[in-house]
Amino acid sequence: MSESGITLAALRKDLRLEWRSKDAINSMLFFSLLVVVIFSFAFNPTAEESRIIAGGLIWTAFLFAAVVALNQTWARELRNQVLDAYRVSPAPANALFLSKAIGNFVFVTVLEALMTPLFIVFYNLRALGPAYLLLVVSVLGTWALVVNGTFFAAISLRTRSREIMLPLLLFPISVPALMAMVEATRIILMGDGSPKFWIVLLGVYDVVFTTVCLTLFETVLNAE
Amino acid sequence: MKPGFVIFALIVFALLSYALYAALVLAPTELTMGDVQRIFYYHLPSAWTGMLLFIVNFVASIWYLIKRNAKADILALTTAEVGLVFWTVVLITGPLWARPVWGIWWTWDARLTSSLVLWLIYASYLILRRFSAGTQMPVLAATLAVFGFADVPFVYLAIWFFRTQHPQPVIGGGGSLDPYMWHVVLWNWLAFGLFAVLVCWVRWRLETTKRQVEALHATAALEGGYR
Amino acid sequence: MNVSAAEKNSNPGAPVVVLSNLTKQFGRFAALRKVSAEFLPGRLYAVLGENGAGKSTMLRAIAGLAQPTDGQVRVLGSDRVRDVCHRLGYMAHPSLLYDEMSGLENLLYFAGLYGVHDRQRSVAAIERVGLDPELLRPVSQYSQGMRQRMSLARALVHDPELLLLDEPFSNVDVASAREMVQLLGKMRDGGKTIFVVTHQASLLAPVADEFVWMHAGTIEKRTSHLEPGVTQ
Numbered sequence A: 001m002s003e004s005g006i007t008l009a010a011l012r013k014d015l016r017l018e019w020r021s022k023d024a025i026n027s028m029l030f031f032s033l034l035v036v037v038i039f040s041f042a043f044n045p046t047a048e049e050s051r052i053i054a055g056g057l058i059w060t061a062f063l064f065a066a067v068v069a070l071n072q073t074w075a076r077e078l079r080n081q082v083l084d085a086y087r088v089s090p091a092p093a094n095a096l097f098l099s100k101a102i103g104n105f106v107f108v109t110v111l112e113a114l115m116t117p118l119f120i121v122f123y124n125l126r127a128l129g130p131a132y133l134l135l136v137v138s139v140l141g142t143w144a145l146v147v148n149g150t151f152f153a154a155i156s157l158r159t160r161s162r163e164i165m166l167p168l169l170l171f172p173i174s175v176p177a178l179m180a181m182v183e184a185t186r187i188i189l190m191g192d193g194s195p196k197f198w199i200v201l202l203g204v205y206d207v208v209f210t211t212v213c214l215t216l217f218e219t220v221l222n223a224e
Numbered sequence B: 001m002k003p004g005f006v007i008f009a010l011i012v013f014a015l016l017s018y019a020l021y022a023a024l025v026l027a028p029t030e031l032t033m034g035d036v037q038r039i040f041y042y043h044l045p046s047a048w049t050g051m052l053l054f055i056v057n058f059v060a061s062i063w064y065l066i067k068r069n070a071k072a073d074i075l076a077l078t079t080a081e082v083g084l085v086f087w088t089v090v091l092i093t094g095p096l097w098a099r100p101v102w103g104i105w106w107t108w109d110a111r112l113t114s115s116l117v118l119w120l121i122y123a124s125y126l127i128l129r130r131f132s133a134g135t136q137m138p139v140l141a142a143t144l145a146v147f148g149f150a151d152v153p154f155v156y157l158a159i160w161f162f163r164t165q166h167p168q169p170v171i172g173g174g175g176s177l178d179p180y181m182w183h184v185v186l187w188n189w190l191a192f193g194l195f196a197v198l199v200c201w202v203r204w205r206l207e208t209t210k211r212q213v214e215a216l217h218a219t220a221a222l223e224g225g226y227r
Numbered sequence C: 001m002n003v004s005a006a007e008k009n010s011n012p013g014a015p016v017v018v019l020s021n022l023t024k025q026f027g028r029f030a031a032l033r034k035v036s037a038e039f040l041p042g043r044l045y046a047v048l049g050e051n052g053a054g055k056s057t058m059l060r061a062i063a064g065l066a067q068p069t070d071g072q073v074r075v076l077g078s079d080r081v082r083d084v085c086h087r088l089g090y091m092a093h094p095s096l097l098y099d100e101m102s103g104l105e106n107l108l109y110f111a112g113l114y115g116v117h118d119r120q121r122s123v124a125a126i127e128r129v130g131l132d133p134e135l136l137r138p139v140s141q142y143s144q145g146m147r148q149r150m151s152l153a154r155a156l157v158h159d160p161e162l163l164l165l166d167e168p169f170s171n172v173d174v175a176s177a178r179e180m181v182q183l184l185g186k187m188r189d190g191g192k193t194i195f196v197v198t199h200q201a202s203l204l205a206p207v208a209d210e211f212v213w214m215h216a217g218t219i220e221k222r223t224s225h226l227e228p229g230v231t232q
Helices: A003-021 A023-042 A047-088 A093-123 A132-156 A162-190 A196-221 B003-026 B035-067 B070-102 B110-131 B134-165 B179-222 C005-009 C055-063 C081-087 C103-113 C119-128 C144-156 C174-189
Strands: C017-026 C029-039 C044-048 C070-075 C088-091 C162-166 C193-197 C210-215 C218-223
Touching: A003 A023, A003 A047, A003 A093, A003 C103, A023 A047, A023 A093, A047 A093, A047 A132, A047 A162, A047 C088, A093 A132, A093 A196, A132 A162, A132 A196, A132 B134, A162 A196, A162 B110, A162 B134, A196 B134, B003 B035, B003 B179, B035 B070, B035 B110, B035 B134, B035 B179, B070 B110, B070 B134, B070 B179, B110 B134, B179 C017, B179 C029, C017 C055, C029 C055, C029 C070, C029 C218, C044 C055, C044 C174, C055 C070, C055 C081, C055 C088, C055 C162, C055 C193, C070 C081, C081 C088, C088 C144, C103 C119, C103 C144, C119 C144, C144 C162, C144 C174, C162 C174, C174 C193
Parallel strands: C044 C193, C044 C210, C088 C162, C162 C193
Antiparallel strands: C017 C029, C017 C070, C210 C218
């Protein structure tokens, strides 16, 4: 089977497994709901202030929730040592990486779709700038988090304190992407200037790091 | 201790002493900031030295990924550790300088914020090295180093643009440097750079010896001595 | 994916696995110590030894799951296991299956990884190990015997020439274990080379061609019969 065929088969398998167990989605949903509520106690903004800080709040909540998903999707491969069955087969390592990354992208996007209305309601948000651009920022930003997150989650599999290793590695490296997401969101909500620079930065970031991940994943998968 | 090492250490010591003297006594006092400004002679050269060390770390990591050469891994470890120390100096001297001069400990300006993120990236690199086991650790660490270094331009770019939108007081920014001050900076950079080489040398020897001991134990186990 | 006749018959008597000074160390612990051995095709090898003798490590090195610290592994004529991995099947004590999927779903997925898209082959593999392909129950609800049999089906689905089985009979009921042994014997008769790591040597006595005794990371001896008095 071609590499893309295997990627699709592995992705379908992951989506099916997730649908049956709902491990990742449930943990993510509950966790981000908690974060939203806690933030609303920590910051009590007016509508005007909300628009300024909403970008930061929302993306922080999604980042923490994404980490939950990232850990879960690899944990699935460790149960019953299933990962060995993949490694022993002729299937290419990158197909596994892409299927995990795309799967995580789907899960986090579903989470965002469910949580965003909640944010809009809790913080009385209304975009003053072009709202469709928020979609672009969301897609590029989510991929930025998920592609590096999937890679570092695979690295963390081979460390002690697996769950803490992932955020430890992911957060510093994601700083530019996070800044871009937060700033672009703020600019669009405030209708204050153009988010173009940030969107381009996110795009370039995505391309560079997807390439690095695909180049190095096989090395990491077979390191032992 | 090798005689070459002792001689080099003496040279470095002499240079550091001269550089300190130049910074504290020879350099002219800055007009507006006064003597506090002299901390700049530690702040800037530390940053440059740290950056050079991280560049070497990046090259060594790529070399390791391609060749799986143990020396490359030791070089990567050494430069990361020493680089992080210098970067810690940057992060400490920055606020120490800022407080008396600008009245604030910290500002999220481009340089300081980038420094902090860089520090976090290499700290996470060292933590990864500590938390992963055995033979796979150098490979994992080397891949992280590649990611970290690839991230650096993005970090600078993002924060720089952010600050053009949200201007903040910039520590130590703007203005040209008096040529004599520049002179002192360069002496300090030379001294710090050579000092870094000295420390790396020691760390290198330490790590190499440690690995040699491990290899001896491993060979002993192989010959059936013990498990 | 079927192995071409040319691939199979290019050198019929050539050893299927050659280990040269194979060494595997984890820090100070030497799991395999300069193991050198040759294994011929079409035979069933029972690998025996106490815990920590290196049996699993040797199998993993042959399967390409463990990189040797030193020495060489030559499998099916190739130095790079990656090139011939479609011709070998691996099974271990954990099931290597997804708990939330049914047996057939698992097989269809893993068959796909080997480029086997014919559903009938997955069905046939399940039937061959004595299970029902129509069973919709997720694997997590199987008994241990069923799970090991399904894992064996997974290792067989792409019709490999070389089978590496690491403790396939652990915690399996005697009846299932005996059936599996018979199946292994039949496969060996059909030309497959099979390695079985086990603590239950007597179970394999009827079908094994050779017993490989390992101790402290080396192969101590190789016998064609089980020593009298060895009950384990």
